[in-house]
Amino acid sequence: MTNKTPLYEEHLALDGRIVDFAGYFLPVQYPTGVIKEHMAVREGVGLFDVSHMGEVTFRGKDALANLNYIFTNDYTNLKNGRVRYGVMCYEDGGCVDDLIVYRMGEEDFFVVVNASNRHKDVAWIKEHLFGEVEFADVSDEYAQLALQGPLSGEVLGKYTELPQKYYSFINTTILGKEVIVSQTGYTGEYGFEIYCKPEDAVELWRELLKDERVIPCGLGARDTLRLEASMPLYGHEMDETVSPLETGLDFGVKMNKDFIGRDAMAARKNRHRIGIQITGRGIAREHCDVYQEDRLIGHTTSGTHCPYLKGAYAMALVDEAYEPGTPVTVDVRGRRIEGKVVTLPFYKREK
Amino acid sequence: MNTPKELKYAKTHEWVRFTSETECEVGLSDFAQDALGDLVFVNLPEVGTEAVQGETICDVESVKAVSDVYAPVSGTVTEVNEELLDSPEKINEDPYGAWLFRLSDVSCPEELLDAEAYDKFCAEEEH
Numbered sequence: 426m427t428n429k430t431p432l433y434e435e436h437l438a439l440d441g442r443i444v445d446f447a448g449y450f451l452p453v454q455y456p457t458g459v460i461k462e463h464m465a466v467r468e469g470v471g472l473f474d475v476s477h478m479g480e481v482t483f484r485g486k487d488a489l490a491n492l493n494y495i496f497t498n499d500y501t502n503l504k505n506g507r508v509r510y511g512v513m514c515y516e517d518g519g520c521v522d523d524l525i526v527y528r529m530g531e532e533d534f535f536v537v538v539n540a541s542n543r544h545k546d547v548a549w550i551k552e553h554l555f556g557e558v559e560f561a562d563v564s565d566e567y568a569q570l571a572l573q574g575p576l577s578g579e580v581l582g583k584y585t586e587l588p589q590k591y592y593s594f595i596n597t598t599i600l601g602k603e604v605i606v607s608q609t610g611y612t613g614e615y616g617f618e619i620y621c622k623p624e625d626a627v628e629l630w631r632e633l634l635k636d637e638r639v640i641p642c643g644l645g646a647r648d649t650l651r652l653e654a655s656m657p658l659y660g661h662e663m664d665e666t667v668s669p670l671e672t673g674l675d676f677g678v679k680m681n682k683d684f685i686g687r688d689a690m691a692a693r694k695n696r697h698r699i700g701i702q703i704t705g706r707g708i709a710r711e712h713c714d715v716y717q718e719d720r721l722i723g724h725t726t727s728g729t730h731c732p733y734l735k736g737a738y739a740m741a742l743v744d745e746a747y748e749p750g751t752p753v754t755v756d757v758r759g760r761r762i763e764g765k766v767v768t769l770p771f772y773k774r775e776k
Numbered sequence: 777m778n779t780p781k782e783l784k785y786a787k788t789h790e791w792v793r794f795t796s797e798t799e800c801e802v803g804l805s806d807f808a809q810d811a812l813g814d815l816v817f818v819n820l821p822e823v824g825t826e827a828v829q830g831e832t833i834c835d836v837e838s839v840k841a842v843s844d845v846y847a848p849v850s851g852t853v854t855e856v857n858e859e860l861l862d863s864p865e866k867i868n869e870d871p872y873g874a875w876l877f878r879l880s881d882v883s884c885p886e887e888l889l890d891a892e893a894y895d896k897f898c899a900e901e902e903h
Contacts, residue, residue: 460814730816
């Protein structure tokens, strides 16, 4: 069954093109189009409905110990009011999901997971809980909006204080509604994510869109933005066959503590994630073979035309680390297209 | 949706503008460009290619996906619109001005739709 987010009727009213994504009816784009929506986030401000995202909570004396054992990152020194990325792995080092952890209190954590993995994640976590911990899937108690772009602070600042640091959050109110506002996002741009009660989502959505600078954006732009910023997506750059180390997420993996999958992933690192800029004519998408001279070295995991950079880029998992500048070719529907290895991320915002 | 009366259409969403009895221009309909979204790449056929009605002749790419373009009639490619290689967005902006290629020796084994029939066909396809 496909679910509707609390903003479904708003998307219809805005003439959004609705698709079934991860079990939710969501707009892939509005009549504005993916390119303008993308550029709005890079240069102005865009608003996304990301209510499909899953949320779970860990509470109790052993909540922290559970996070540190089930997730790859170390949350021991995560301060209240701060957010930290992590991955959840199988025993063999493959990824169950990637996620972000909010520390609400000493023994109180709020974790955001991918919509498509929510039920799998919940089952996996429940299988591995230990000690005194209360775990709950609270996904249906939250809607989520993402306000992203250089002007997002100016827009949101009209209603509330803002979390000042990247990857920090505050509990606050907007129009009298209780919300969590974090300085986070999946676009590579300055921006905020707002967690609210489902019944408050429509009012907040409409209020933010009253500012003419705010452009509603769909899943299409969300994907081109994250790809341009080279942010990995579960099911593309990582899945149950890929370890977080292989896909370049070392910063979110702490090998000096015990966690599920550690020993297996330490023993294997057969792949690397690289960035490819397409220099020939064409667009490489996912699942294209990548060659260095005539040797097959791996395959692309995501690729598209990046609207801000105005060119085709792809990420790939390959057999070893290649120096930036290394020429490669990508097989696109039977045609070899030229490209070169470039440093990730493709796009990094200026601070 | 804009569907000029003077053109003919294929169910695969190409338009055909006959410039003589045996020559024509081919492009993508307004319905097609809208469904595809922002186009960012066009892979045109080579001059001399034999187009066969109903078979893939080239492709266009939006940010989200690649889509085949089918030959709406049979014929020989005499010219391609190279301007589109650098400006594929012209197909979105002006679908009936942005022809993709020109054909000679045109034959049309299967009949094309007129504007009215094509509009009706699109309305059905949307549901």
